[in-house]
Amino acid sequence: MTEKIITANWGNPEVFGIGGYRANGGYEGLRLALERSPAEVIETVKASGLRGRGGAGFPTGVKMSFVPQDTGKPTYAVCNFDESEPGTFKDRELIEREPHQFLEGMAIAAYAINSHEAYIYCRGEFLHPGQVLQRAIAEAYEAGIFGENVLGTGYELNVVLHRGAGAYICGEETALLSSLEGYRGQPRLRPPFPAVEGLYGCPTLINNVETLCSVPHILRNGPEWFAAIGPEKSPGTKIFSVSGKVERPGNYEVPMGTPLRVLLDEHAGGILGGRRLKAWTPGGSSTPMLTDEHLDVALDFESVAAAGSLLGTGAIIVMDETDCIVGATRRLLRFYAHESCGKCTPCREGTWWVSRVLDRIENGYGRPEDLPLLDDLGENILFRAFCALADGAVSPIQSSLRYFRDEYEAHIEERRCPITGTGPGALVSIGVEHDVSETVEPEVTT
Amino acid sequence: MGVLGPELRATAKEITRRYPEGRERSAIMPLLYLAQSVQGRVTEEGLREVGEILGITTAEVEAVASFYTMIRLRPTGRHVVSVCTNLSCALRGAGDVYEAAHRAAGISHGGEVSEDGLLTIHEEECLGACDAAPVVQIDFANHDRVSPERMTELIEALRRGQVPRPSRGEAPQDFRHASLILAGLEDVPTRGGAQGPDPEREAAG
Numbered sequence: 167m168t169e170k171i172i173t174a175n176w177g178n179p180e181v182f183g184i185g186g187y188r189a190n191g192g193y194e195g196l197r198l199a200l201e202r203s204p205a206e207v208i209e210t211v212k213a214s215g216l217r218g219r220g221g222a223g224f225p226t227g228v229k230m231s232f233v234p235q236d237t238g239k240p241t242y243a244v245c246n247f248d249e250s251e252p253g254t255f256k257d258r259e260l261i262e263r264e265p266h267q268f269l270e271g272m273a274i275a276a277y278a279i280n281s282h283e284a285y286i287y288c289r290g291e292f293l294h295p296g297q298v299l300q301r302a303i304a305e306a307y308e309a310g311i312f313g314e315n316v317l318g319t320g321y322e323l324n325v326v327l328h329r330g331a332g333a334y335i336c337g338e339e340t341a342l343l344s345s346l347e348g349y350r351g352q353p354r355l356r357p358p359f360p361a362v363e364g365l366y367g368c369p370t371l372i373n374n375v376e377t378l379c380s381v382p383h384i385l386r387n388g389p390e391w392f393a394a395i396g397p398e399k400s401p402g403t404k405i406f407s408v409s410g411k412v413e414r415p416g417n418y419e420v421p422m423g424t425p426l427r428v429l430l431d432e433h434a435g436g437i438l439g440g441r442r443l444k445a446w447t448p449g450g451s452s453t454p455m456l457t458d459e460h461l462d463v464a465l466d467f468e469s470v471a472a473a474g475s476l477l478g479t480g481a482i483i484v485m486d487e488t489d490c491i492v493g494a495t496r497r498l499l500r501f502y503a504h505e506s507c508g509k510c511t512p513c514r515e516g517t518w519w520v521s522r523v524l525d526r527i528e529n530g531y532g533r534p535e536d537l538p539l540l541d542d543l544g545e546n547i548l549f550r551a552f553c554a555l556a557d558g559a560v561s562p563i564q565s566s567l568r569y570f571r572d573e574y575e576a577h578i579e580e581r582r583c584p585i586t587g588t589g590p591g592a593l594v595s596i597g598v599e600h601d602v603s604e605t606v607e608p609e610v611t612t
Numbered sequence: 613m614g615v616l617g618p619e620l621r622a623t624a625k626e627i628t629r630r631y632p633e634g635r636e637r638s639a640i641m642p643l644l645y646l647a648q649s650v651q652g653r654v655t656e657e658g659l660r661e662v663g664e665i666l667g668i669t670t671a672e673v674e675a676v677a678s679f680y681t682m683i684r685l686r687p688t689g690r691h692v693v694s695v696c697t698n699l700s701c702a703l704r705g706a707g708d709v710y711e712a713a714h715r716a717a718g719i720s721h722g723g724e725v726s727e728d729g730l731l732t733i734h735e736e737e738c739l740g741a742c743d744a745a746p747v748v749q750i751d752f753a754n755h756d757r758v759s760p761e762r763m764t765e766l767i768e769a770l771r772r773g774q775v776p777r778p779s780r781g782e783a784p785q786d787f788r789h790a791s792l793i794l795a796g797l798e799d800v801p802t803r804g805g806a807q808g809p810d811p812e813r814e815a816a817g
Contacts, residue, residue: 240632252698252738262780283632290682291694291739293752293790294781297798326630329794331641331680334737348637348666350679366635409700409742416743451699451738483700483742497699501737507679 169395171403172379173419176263184305187266193311195382199274200319207278211381213389215401219256220246220337220374221449221478223400223467226381230371232361233279239368243276243284244346244360247299247375248330248337250289251450252501253481256405256417257375261295264379265302271378273316273323274385279371282322287342290330300327334505338553339372341507352507353553376405396422400466400477410446410484411438423466429482430461441486445569449478451498452558454565455485475565490585491570492577495562496524502559513556516547520563530589532578540567615647615658616665624665627795637666640676644683645795649788653684681734682752682794684787689725689732691770692787693717694749695763697735700742705759709746710735712760716767730770732787744779751790753778 180186187193199207212227233241245268249257261268276284288296303325306312314322328346335341336351343365345351364370380402384392393401400422406429409415413435420429426446430436437443443458448465453476456463463473470477485494503517520543523536540563548560567574576584581591616624624643631638643665647658654662654677656670663673677683684692695710710733714721717731725732741747744756748763755766756779769776775783784790792798 249740250738253700253742254738255740255742258740289740290680290794291736291749291752293749293784293793294754294778297781297793300796300798327796328630328638329641329645329796330682331644331794332682333680345641346638347635348640348676350676366632407742409745410703415700415745481742483703485703489703494699494702497697497702501698504737 169403169421170419171383171395172260172267172376173263173405173417175267176259181264181266184266184302184309184311187264188309191386192266192382193270193317195385196270196273196277196311197317198385199277200317200321204278204280207274207385210389211278211384214384214392215389215399216377216380216384216392217400217402217467218374219376219380219404219479221251221452221476223477226373226377229361229373230275230278232359233369233371234362235280235369237369240283241279241281242365242368242370243272243279243281244342244365244370244372245272245284245286245375245378246337246339246342246372247286247288247292247295248342249292249375249479250334250337251452251479251481252498253407253409253447253450253483254479255407255409256480258292258295259417260375260379260405261292261298265298266306267379267382268375269299269302269306269311269325271381272325272373273311274381275371275373275378276323277316277321279369281371282324284323284325285346285365286325286327287336287346288327288329289336290332296327296329303327333507334501335507335553335555338555341553342372343370350507352509353555355552397464397466397468399468404465404477404480406465406480406482408434408482408484410482411441411486411489412436412484413438420465423464423469425462425464426482427461429465430484434484437484437486439486441488443484444487444489445485445491445494445566447478447481447483448475450481451483451501452476452554452561453478454561455491455569456565457569476561488585490528490583491566491573492524492528493583493585495566496521496528498562499524499559502555506555506559510551510553510556512547512550513559516543516556517559519543520547520559527574527577528583528589530577530580530582530591532574532581534578536578537567537571537574615650615655615661620646620650621665623797628665630796637668640666640673641680641683642795644673644677645791646797648683649792649795649797652690652786652788653686653688684732687725688787690730690786690788691751692732692734692749692790693767693770694734694736694739694752695758696737696739696745696747696749698738700738701745701747704745706746708760709748709758709763712763713748713767716764731767750776750778751784751787752794753781753783753790755779 175181216226217223340354341351418433582589628636628639748758
């Protein structure tokens with residue numbers, strides 16, 4: 167089965183504007199939702215088995231049902247369009263090609279929780295996608311889809327586009343709320359969960375763009391139709407963002423449970439230059455990397471977890487035999503050190519120290535005791551911080567050490583990177599008499 | 613005098629009305645972008661005025677502004693060139709593109725602004741467009757699959773006063789104009805080479 171749902175119209179530029187979108191059945195899902203009670207809409211989404219596509223995979227309908235309706239406070243629908251997980255680029259393309267599909271899903275989700283205010287947190291660097299959204303929102307207001315009287319039903323929904331300003335951490339839902347409220351984007355302790363105490367202390371539903379894009383189709387085609395696609399526990403299709411060393415990088419929508427081999431060979435054109443797969447991430451840089459032993463792993467939440475990693479956002483970064491794993495891990499840890507919000511010591515200090523150690527190993531100044539040190543640092547960061555950023559930083563450390571420890575050891579023994587050849591050990595290999603044990607590690611500046 | 617003249621103060625008030633009553637603080641980011649669109653970065657004066665509008669202290673505004681990389685508190689070039697060097701782009705040669713950007717701009721590593729004040733080179737984290745690696749943004753407009761040679765051409769075009777056409781969407785005229793768009797004011801007339809609010813005029817107002 168190769169049915170596409172949320173990318174089915176990507177070949178049709180007409181659906182970009184509201185006229186073309188409606189001509190193709192757009193906003194029918196919202197109309198159907200408004201004919202039912204909010205509780206019935208939640209039941210429909212629950213029955214579909216849809217799980218969040220932002221990384222955690224929590225059942226979307228259940229999340230909606232967690233938002234209390236009897237607190238006397240307003241409820242808010244917030245969309246997380248802060249797509250920043252390295253390797254992930256699906257939400258951006260969903261918005262750039264068919265913004266109304268997303269806006270329709272968001273309106274349905276807002277209606278399901280009786281919300282009259284929806285906020286879209288758009289990553290600041292997404293200048294153009296943000297403009298696309300702003301114009302699409304204006305179109306929807308003009309067409310009577312947003313505003314005081316949604317599709318003539320008397321339901322009111324106002325939508326605000328809020329732009330971020332460059333901070334990966336704001337993709338974490340509680341940090342996103344802090345940022346949206348006008349503070350530094352730092353996570354908050356849960357509980358209370360945002361469903362109960364979210365934006366401005368009010369009940370709040372937070373969803374990812376891709377998740378919301380599936381919702382109109384579930385309303386239109388029925389939950390049974392959606393639940394029948396892919397594996398029972400991870401139904402539906404999923405967009406996989408494939409990047410790195412493949413012939414055709416891009417977003418590919420396939421049924422959940424499609425094996426990596428099929429995705430790589432039939433969609434992404436195979437490994438670049440016909441080389442051999444060395445390592446890959448199933449769901450962005452925060453998910454433990456896997457190897458060519460895992461080519462037949464089915465890409466769904468359960469199967470990837472059973473293989474020792476996480477489906478995450480479905481961002482598959484591919485490395486081949488010519489890529490240095492220590493170098494890749496080092497680059498990712500520099501990212502986490504830069505993006506740590508600084509709130510929790512294990513994350514703030516730990517990612518910085520790991521970066522320093524990886525710098526020296528990659529540059530040929532590693533010491534044998536560095537590997538147990540990295541093991542130890544990983545263990546002291548994992549599960550010791552408020553939010554998942556810290557745990558995400560540990561993924562590349564631990565998984566690279568698990569599968570490529572010999573490559574780390576080669577860096578230390580040869581005193582150079584065996585792939586790029588750089589490091590003091592390189593002098594020995596070309597016959598220069600030089601006692602590298604006396605070489606002083608250069609001062610690292612950050 | 614001041615960063616935000618009477619007209620932009622009125623705009624700022626409008627922006628705060630995007631958020632519920634009593635929650636105006638949510639407008640801090642668009643207001644910082646608004647101040648940035650006038651001065652090309654956010655100065656102490658800009659921080660103070662944003663605080664004034666929101667009824668919070670300059671220190672509170674600075675605490676927020678300093679958290680976010682897109683709010684520039686240090687001197688900044690007229691154009692900000694961001695080169696992604698995160699993993700997907702690095703695997704496709706972003707390291708060489710980053711070097712080429714520094715060479716073409718005549719900026720050494722650690723330096724922030726070219727001597728003529730035209731360019732800031734920024735090492736960027738993942739820009740969410742890895743299918744087009746290596747990715748470069750000029751004033752937040754995307755350029756796909758940039759080679760070191762192309763990077764040099766892009767910077768030479770900026771030197772000639774041309775704004776290169778991005779891979780998707782329209783190019784802002786410069787960093788100030790991009791900041792204006794980020795404040796949510798893209799409907800402000802920007803065609804025909806307009807640069808967003810004129811700092812001279814605003815200062816006079």
